[in-house]
Amino acid sequence: MISLYDHGFEKDVWYEIIITTYSDEGSPHAAAMGCEVVDEQHLLLKPFTNTTTFKNLKERKQAVAHITHNPELFYKVVFKKELTFFHAAAVKAPVLIGADAWVELEVEKIELFDQHRANLVAKAIRAVQQLAEPKPYSRAEHALIECLIHYTRVAVFANTSRHHEAVALSEKIREYVRLVKRVSRKPAHLLICDELLEAIDRLVGRR
Ligand SMILES: Cc1cc2nc3c(=O)[nH]c(=O)nc-3n(C[C@H](O)[C@H](O)[C@H](O)COP(=O)(O)O)c2cc1C
Structure with a gap:
């Protein structure tokens, strides 16, 4: 089987x-x-x-x-x-x-x-x-990594003159989080989404 x-x-x-x-x-x-x-x-x-x-x-x-x-x-x-x-x-x-x-x-x-x-x-x-450990493509995983990349920039720009860039990137994060929630119910993915949203709310303010 x-x-x-x-x-x-x-x-x-x-x-x-x-x-x-x-x-x-x-x-x-x-x-x-x-x-x-x-x-x-x-x-x-x-x-x-x-x-x-x-x-x-x-x-x-x-x-x-x-x-x-x-x-x-x-x-x-x-x-x-x-x-x-x-x-x-x-x-x-x-x-x-x-x-x-x-x-x-x-x-x-x-x-x-x-x-x-x-x-x-x-x-x-x-x-x-054909590969030892194949992995099917999931938009959730890619969206989460994009979020993490953007988050590191939000953290750098938030309290600087580049605050507007932090805000723009946090909007991209919110968009990706919406995508993750559409394509995944995996608890580990949802936990990362929650933490990302909390962190960007802290850095640039709640929308
Ligand atoms: C990554 C990706 C995922 C897709 N998922 C679906 C899907 O779940 N269901 C569907 O009907 N079409 C989906 N599509 C669109 C179909 O591939 C596309 O409409 C295709 O031309 C229709 O299939 P056909 O060539 O058998 O007529 C997807 C397209 C992409 C690029």
Whole structure:
């Protein structure tokens, strides 16, 4: 039995991955999508129902989720540049070359939750790691590090003639904190958000 927790996924965090599927005519299709772990064997995806990915997932019920931090790979997928694929071993779906790891998936449940989006639960059948410790991309982690970088500048500028820069940076921090709270319920992430907000309130005043 495979565990998603052995492949870098954590509970309560929304990740950005690349999902590949086959279209009607057997051509490989790739799209960037978000996902979250439901339990150690299942991923939740929230595709828009007007996407080719959703259509393929609904019809074929098989896919591959790719783990990468490489913005160039996301870029190539988003801008539909030339990509190289091979067949997955355990499911009828293409594997995209260049990711740090991939998880071969079978769709188990699809529920429409509004006119435009579906909740889709897929079971992890097989996983392959190209890196020893792959980690799926989370906007929360990157936003938190941006916050910490900005915070160090807020602390330097707050009581100086550059106070206005401290205020501008604290606004960026508030914006990133809002993003973190949208994509993570991980207690350690929320604690950092609270401490950041308290610290910038102390330095530049409550908004
Ligand atoms: C990082 C990233 C995450 C995304 N997450 C989702 C998502 O969770 N659901 C979704 O429907 N589209 C998402 N999108 C948008 C789709 O990738 C985009 O609309 C895609 O063109 C639609 O898929 P299709 O090519 O299968 O039609 C995301 C895009 C990016 C760049």
